[in-house]
Amino acid sequence: MTGKLNLDPALVRQARELAREAAEPVVELTRTHTTVSVERAVLRLAGLDGADEDGMPWVNRVVDAVRDSTGLEHGVALPAWDAMATGNYPDLHTLARDAAKGKVQFRIPAGDDRVRARGSAGRSVLAGISRIDAQRAVRDRMLAEVGDPAKPWIYLIVATGDIYEDIPQAQAAAREGADIIAVIRSTGQSLLDYVPEGATREGYAGTYATQENFRLMRAALDETSRELGRYVRLTNYASGLCMPEIAALAGLERLDMMLNDCMYGIIFRDINPVRTFIDQRFSRQVHARAGIIINTGEDNYLTTADAVDAAHTVVVSQLLNEYFGLEAGLQDWQLGLGHAFEINPAVPDSFMLELAHAQLVRELFPDAPLKYMPPTKHMTGNVFAGFLLDAFFNLCGVMTDQSIILVGMMTEGIHTPFLADRDLALENVRYVRAAAGKLGESFVPAPDGFVAQRARQVLGESIDLLTRIGKQGMLNAIADGTFGVTKRPAHGGRGLDGVVERADGYWNPAISIFSGGSGGSSPRDDSTVLEGSE
Amino acid sequence: MNVVRPYGDTTGDGRVQVSFTLPVPFGTETERALAEGAALQLAQKMGLEPAMVVHAKGMGPAFTFFIVYGRVSHLVDLSAVVVTEREFPELSAAEINLRIRSALGRKLVVVGACIGTDAHTVGIDAILNVKGHAGEKGLEYYREIRVVNMGSQVSVPDLVARAAAEHADAVLVSQVVTQRDAHITNTKEMAAAFAAGFGPARPLLVVGGPRFDPAATADLGVDRIFGKGTTPRDVASFLVHALAPGDPEAEEVA
Numbered sequence: 045m046t047g048k049l050n051l052d053p054a055l056v057r058q059a060r061e062l063a064r065e066a067a068e069p070v071v072e073l074t075r076t077h078t079t080v081s082v083e084r085a086v087l088r089l090a091g092l093d094g095a096d097e098d099g100m101p102w103v104n105r106v107v108d109a110v111r112d113s114t115g116l117e118h119g120v121a122l123p124a125w126d127a128m129a130t131g132n133y134p135d136l137h138t139l140a141r142d143a144a145k146g147k148v149q150f151r152i153p154a155g156d157d158r159v160r161a162r163g164s165a166g167r168s169v170l171a172g173i174s175r176i177d178a179q180r181a182v183r184d185r186m187l188a189e190v191g192d193p194a195k196p197w198i199y200l201i202v203a204t205g206d207i208y209e210d211i212p213q214a215q216a217a218a219r220e221g222a223d224i225i226a227v228i229r230s231t232g233q234s235l236l237d238y239v240p241e242g243a244t245r246e247g248y249a250g251t252y253a254t255q256e257n258f259r260l261m262r263a264a265l266d267e268t269s270r271e272l273g274r275y276v277r278l279t280n281y282a283s284g285l286c287m288p289e290i291a292a293l294a295g296l297e298r299l300d301m302m303l304n305d306c307m308y309g310i311i312f313r314d315i316n317p318v319r320t321f322i323d324q325r326f327s328r329q330v331h332a333r334a335g336i337i338i339n340t341g342e343d344n345y346l347t348t349a350d351a352v353d354a355a356h357t358v359v360v361s362q363l364l365n366e367y368f369g370l371e372a373g374l375q376d377w378q379l380g381l382g383h384a385f386e387i388n389p390a391v392p393d394s395f396m397l398e399l400a401h402a403q404l405v406r407e408l409f410p411d412a413p414l415k416y417m418p419p420t421k422h423m424t425g426n427v428f429a430g431f432l433l434d435a436f437f438n439l440c441g442v443m444t445d446q447s448i449i450l451v452g453m454m455t456e457g458i459h460t461p462f463l464a465d466r467d468l469a470l471e472n473v474r475y476v477r478a479a480a481g482k483l484g485e486s487f488v489p490a491p492d493g494f495v496a497q498r499a500r501q502v503l504g505e506s507i508d509l510l511t512r513i514g515k516q517g518m519l520n521a522i523a524d525g526t527f528g529v530t531k532r533p534a535h536g537g538r539g540l541d542g543v544v545e546r547a548d549g550y551w552n553p554a555i556s557i558f559s560g561g562s563g564g565s566s567p568r569d570d571s572t573v574l575e576g577s578e
Numbered sequence: 579m580n581v582v583r584p585y586g587d588t589t590g591d592g593r594v595q596v597s598f599t600l601p602v603p604f605g606t607e608t609e610r611a612l613a614e615g616a617a618l619q620l621a622q623k624m625g626l627e628p629a630m631v632v633h634a635k636g637m638g639p640a641f642t643f644f645i646v647y648g649r650v651s652h653l654v655d656l657s658a659v660v661v662t663e664r665e666f667p668e669l670s671a672a673e674i675n676l677r678i679r680s681a682l683g684r685k686l687v688v689v690g691a692c693i694g695t696d697a698h699t700v701g702i703d704a705i706l707n708v709k710g711h712a713g714e715k716g717l718e719y720y721r722e723i724r725v726v727n728m729g730s731q732v733s734v735p736d737l738v739a740r741a742a743a744e745h746a747d748a749v750l751v752s753q754v755v756t757q758r759d760a761h762i763t764n765t766k767e768m769a770a771a772f773a774a775g776f777g778p779a780r781p782l783l784v785v786g787g788p789r790f791d792p793a794a795t796a797d798l799g800v801d802r803i804f805g806k807g808t809t810p811r812d813v814a815s816f817l818v819h820a821l822a823p824g825d826p827e828a829e830e831v832a
Contacts, residue, residue, distance in 0.1 A: 216638055235731050248760065314729040425806075457788070457806075464599045464643040467635070530703065 047407050048488050049499045055507060056408060062510035063363035066518050071371055073318060074325040078550065080237070080542040082326045083107050083120035085288035086554050088296075089172035090165070092136040093255060095241040102140035103289070104238045109143035113150040117547035125165035126153035136168070152549070162551065166563035169553040173333065173563075176295035180335040183298055186266070186275050193223040193274045195413070196441060198473060199450045203228035203460060205247035207257045211264045216463075218268045218276045221470045224301060224448065226279035227261060229253050234284025234313045235538060239293065249460075253280050253290055258297035277301055279339070282327045283309050285319070285539045291327035295334030301380060301448075302331060305341035306368045307361065310522060311530050312344055316537040317522055321368075328372035329558040338374065339448070340365040343384030343417035345527055351386040351421075355401050356505035357527055358383050362405065363510065364518075366412070373558065376411035380448055384417035385437040393494065395436055400498035402444035403489070408503075416441050418452025430454040431472065438476035443487045449473065580656040592649040594626070599643050604636030617644040625650045662793050666819030671720060674814045678722035681822035682747075685724040688717055688817070689741045689781075690750040691732035694764040701786055702727065702752035705810050714809045723814065734768050738775045747821050748782040750813070753790070761787050762798070769799030782820055784813065 084103040095101045110116060110123050124139065127148050133139040142148050153161045200222035202213045214225040230247030233240075243260060244252040251257060258280065265276045277300035282291040287304070294302050306324050309315035331338050342358040342365075349357065362381045369379050383405050387394045405414060418437045423430045434452035441449045451469045453461045461469070489495035513521040525531040553563040586593025600616055603609045614631050621629035626648030633645035669677070678686045690706045706727045707716040718725045726744050728737065741749050751768060753761035765785050772780045786804035795803055802816055818824075 219638060232731065462599065463637060463641055464597065467637045467643060530707065 049403060049407055049496045050491055051404075051407055051500065051503060055503060059359075059363055059408075059503065059507050059510060060367070062507065062514055063360070063367045066510060066513045066521075067364050067367045067371070070321050070518050071325070071368070074322045076546055077318065077322050078116060078119060078544050078546055078552065079288070079319055079322050079539075080104075080107050080111070080116065080544075081286050081323055082288045082552070083110075083116055084286075085292045085326060085330070086119070086121055086169060086552060087124070087136065088289055088292045089176075089554050090136060090168035091172055092140060093241075094137065096144060099241060101238050101241060102137060102144070105144040106136070106140050109146070109148060110150050111544075113148075114152055116544040117550065118152050119546075119550050119552045121165040121169070121553050122153055122158065122161050122549075122551055123150035125168070126151060126157055126161040128164065129157070129160055162553070166553045166556070170557060170563050172292075172296065173554065173557055176292075176330070176334045179295065179298040180333075183275075183300065183335060186269065190269050191274045195447045196416075196449045196477075197223035197277070197413075197447065198470070199224040199226060199279070199415070199448050200466065200470075201226045201228055201450075203250045205230065205249070205251055206245040207243050207251055207260055208245060210251050211261060214261060215264060215268045217466065218265065218272060220467060221474065222276065222451075223274065224277040224279055225261075225265060226301075226303075227251050227253075227257070229281050234281075234309065234315070237285045237539070237542065239286050239289050253293075255293045255297060258293055258299055262298050279303065282331070282338075283341075284313060285309075285315060285323075285542070287320075287323040288326040288330070291330040291334075291336075294336060295330050299336060301337040301339055302327075303341065304328065304331060304338040305382075306365050307522065307527055308341040308344060310532050310537065311527050312341075314532065314537045316540040316543070317519055317532055317534050319537075319539040319543050322543065324368065325372050326555070328369055328374055329555065331378065332373035332375070333558055335378070337378050337380045337413055338369065339380040339415045340382045342382045343386070343415075346384050346386035347421050351384070351388070352391065352397060355397075355502045356509055358401070359405065359408065359502060359506040360509050360513070361527060362409065363506070366409065376409075377413060379409065379412040380415045381405065381409055381412050382415045382417060385419050385440060386417075386421050388422050389419075389433055395440065396494050397498060398436075398440050399444060399487075399489075400495040401502060402440050402446065403495065404499040404502055406444050406446070407499075413447035415448040415450065416446035417450050418456070420456050423452075423454070423456040425458060427454040427458075430456065431468070434469065435472050435476060438473050439480055439483075442477060442481050443483050445484045581653045582656060583653060584650060592651065593647065594650055595645065595647050596621070596624070596626070597643070597645045599637070599641055601640060602642050603640055604634060604642040605639070610634070613642045614644075617642075617646060621646045621648050625652055627651060666816050668811065669815045669818060671715070671811070671814075674720055674811075674818050675722040677818045677822045677824045678720075681818075681824060682722075685722050686748070686817060686821060687724045687726070687744055687746045688748050688750055689726045689728065689737070689744055689746040690717075690752070691728035691737050692730040692752050692754070693732050693734060693737060693768055694753070694760055701754055701788075702750065705750065705752070705786065705808070705813055714811050716810045717814060719810075720814055723817075734764075734771045737768065738771050741772070741781055742775070746781040748784060748817050751783070751785045753785060753787040761789060765790075765798045765800060773799065782817065784816070786813075 084107050087103040092103050107120050110120050114123050127150050128139055198221055200217045202210045204210050210227055228250035230250045230252045233252055240252045240254050243256045262278050265278055269276045279301040280299055282302040282304040304327055309320045310317045342361045345354055345357050366379055385398050387397050419433050431454040437452050453465050453469050455465045519534040523533040557563040583590050583592040584594045602613045602616055604613050614634055617631050618629055629646050629648030631644055631646050635643045637643055690702050692702055706725050717723050783800040784802045785800050786808055788806040790803045792803045792805050
């Protein structure tokens with residue numbers, strides 16, 4: 045796409061380079077540490093599902109037992125598969141039962157025992173990753189056979205708390221025009237340090253993300269996709285304390301998009317920054333493998349900060365999310381970078397400012413499936429004014445070629461949408477799309493007009509902020525309240541006790557496979573040094 | 579008695595507009611006639627007489643959306659309307675800081691949290707964060723207020739303990755999630771815990787959220803309830819009114 049804003053390519057390159065410099069020390073932190081949730085995700089990939097009679101997943105039981113016994117500095121795989129061999133356990137579930145009772149003495153195997161543990165762990169995890177690969181192939185086949193809807197994709201949310209209520213609502217939303225269904229999670233889930241099990245019928249303002257709920261919804265939407273002749277994508281949230289595990293479950297159950305921001309949990313859920321960065325890297329490695337599109341959460345910054353003053357913080361966060369994403373193996377088409385239409389409508393020229401911001405993001409990330417979020421902060425109880433504002437949002441979205449449009453509800457902030465609210469909202473989108481869908485090709489801002497100048501100003505402010513973050517260090521910048529105006533110190537927040545520094549012999553079969561290794565399943569593949577560094 | 583009726587375009591015409599959905603199909607001609615008749619029946623039972631269905635649209639195979647205009651015969655008796663009047667004056671940031679300094683001689687301590695499973699910190703952050711809300715800076719901005727923001731999903735015992743440790747003058751709790759009336763049960767539980775832990779010397783308890791009834795303070799056991807649209811300055815003015823009372827004469831002058 046040729047630029048409409050006359051952005052200086054040298055400045056764009058500089059912004060990316062600054063983002064890399066700011067993010068690289070954090071990436072290094074993720075290479076030298078692991079977390080309880082990363083280790084639990086390894087066990088999930090190896091097929092350890094289910095929970096004990098208290099509902100605590102077996103993966104938590106095993107990781108806790110290994111941690112109590114030998115520590116997690118070497119990862120969970122070596123001690124767990126060593127214990128399988130020495131204790132003659134037929135499978136992980138049997139091991140988990142004994143481990144939960146404290147009957148397993150774990151150790152860090154050495155020599156031939158280490159080779160043996162690596163071989164069997166690698167094979168088990170590779171089997172799980174092969175299931176993810178197979179699901180990706182199923183998606184590709186369905187997209188080819190059933191059809192891939194044209195962009196912008198229409199994104200709708202369901203959130204009843206009961207998966208069996210969500211399913212008919214999601215199917216109805218798809219029939220009404222939704223290309224993407226997002227099942228909002230129960231509000232408590234991000235701070236749970238385990239993933240609930242089974243089909244769930246109780247949740248607060250949303251439905252728990254569980255493997256079974258994922259499976260049920262995907263199966264229902266497969267049916268609806270065939271009925272409608274277009275593939276309906278399913279979205280959930282790889283965020284919170286169990287981000288890596290939920291990413292693994294999403295890959296196994298063929299979810300198509302996952303909310304997965306590098307900083308959202310830190311800023312908005314007060315999760316420890318170090319924990320979040322480690323977890324997000326692993327989860328993105330899984331998403332890369334699974335062909336899942338991630339959605340980042342920059343729109344949220346504008347709900348606490350002012351959308352004009354803080355416009356550059358969105359761009360800065362997008363550049364950081366892009367760097368972290370590409371570093372973890374995601375490709376541009378998987379980077380659903382987020383932004384939002386949140387400028388106060390009372391501000392003069394507010395729509396032109398929105399156009400400038402949206403077009404800037406489009407040009408900075410030409411190959412990313414940008415996710416554009418509707419107004420929330422300035423939606424009042426005046427549903428009629430809200431409907432108008434949503435129409436302007438939709439217009440801005442089509443004019444600036446946004447890829448994923450979340451459907452704005454005129455009853456935003458009043459109640460969860462009624463059936464009619466959703467229907468009217470889709471009518472709004474359909475009208476704007478039909479009336480102005482091709483307006484983008486004729487929308488060329490004057491070279492030195494208001495829109496182009498504003499876009500260049502935001503890019504300039506982004507470069508200034510990235511420079512500051514680079515000097516200050518990213519963790520310090522977060523502690524300082526740079527994003528979303530919330531101060532989050534590196535040693536504060538939840539989940540820090542689940543962070544473990546890796547020992548020299550740390551080994552993680554999943555990371556090894558994601559990085560192109562065999563995961564230790566080849567007996568002669570003893571590239572310990574290389575894989576140990578992962 | 580001061581009586582009014584809804585106003586369409588003529589005094590006393592009683593005209594209103596409503597919209598609603600009925601679980602009836604809108605496919606065949608017979609179905610459509612039945613659906614519109616059903617909407618008219620509901621409108622009449624709601625007191626709209628005459629009523630006119632100006633828009634009906636099928637949504638999927640089993641639902642129809644209606645927009646109805648009609649005339650209500652009901653009268654509104656203005657003398658019978660009960661209003662909760664704001665019991666405190668709105669002060670400027672400078673006045674708030676001054677009042678705290680002169681009445682307390684130290685900083686006023688506020689501990690804020692979202693309790694229960696509620697992870698929506700938007701409300702509490704809008705009140706506490708320096709950035710504030712609706713163009714007004716949050717409580718962190720006030721020099722004489724010390725803010726401890728505990729964030730989301732804080733347990734009631736943790737909140738009580740922190741309030742004691744910080745010698746809180748006031749505790750602010752935000753509740754956005756209202757499923758199964760969680761905001762009501764959580765707030766009552768919190769109030770009971772403060773009553774049990776502190777007795778009559780408990781900190782001022784202030785709750786906020788879009789779905790609270792502002793008149794329910796006694797029922798919930800709290801001192802003040804703030805609803806949608808509350809700004810940090812509203813809260814700060816109330817805190818000063820309740821905790822740092824000034825000379826009423828001076829207040830007039832200010």
